[in-house]
Amino acid sequence: MIMPIAQYPFDGPHRSLKNIEDAPGVFAILCEFVDKYYLLDVDHSDSVRQAIQEHKRRRCWEKYRRGRIRYAVLYDKVFPDEESYETVKKIRSRYHSIPCGSIAELRVEKKD
Numbered sequence: 001m002i003m004p005i006a007q008y009p010f011d012g013p014h015r016s017l018k019n020i021e022d023a024p025g026v027f028a029i030l031c032e033f034v035d036k037y038y039l040l041d042v043d044h045s046d047s048v049r050q051a052i053q054e055h056k057r058r059r060c061w062e063k064y065r066r067g068r069i070r071y072a073v074l075y076d077k078v079f080p081d082e083e084s085y086e087t088v089k090k091i092r093s094r095y096h097s098i099p100c101g102s103i104a105e106l107r108v109e110k111k112d
Helices: 048-054 058-064 081-094 103-111
Strands: 002-005 008-014 025-033 036-045 068-075
Touching (some): 002 036, 002 068, 008 025, 025 048, 025 058, 036 048, 036 058, 036 081, 048 068
Antiparallel strands (some): 002 008, 008 068, 025 036, 025 068
C-alpha cells in the first residue's frame, strides 16, 4: 500500500517489521489513533529494519504515541545517501510538529 508523506510515496503503513526490508531508505514512525496516522519521527539508514529495531529514539516514540506504532518506508536503492538525508530534511521542514528528532540532530549525525 502506498502512503503519501509530504510528496513522497512511502510503502506502508506496516504493523510490524516483518515485511520491511533491511535495505537503504527513509523510514517514518507513525502512530495510528482513531483511524488517523500521526508522524512521530522520520530518519534514514542503509539498513532500515535494523535501524528501526535499534533506534536511539525508540523511547521517544513510546512517549509520544497515542495508539499503535506503525512504520512506512521509502526505499532508495537507486539514490545516494545524500538524497535520503535531503528527503528527511524536507519532510521535517514540512511537518513542524514531529515530536522525535530534529533537523539539527540530523546534521550532527551526518558529520560522524
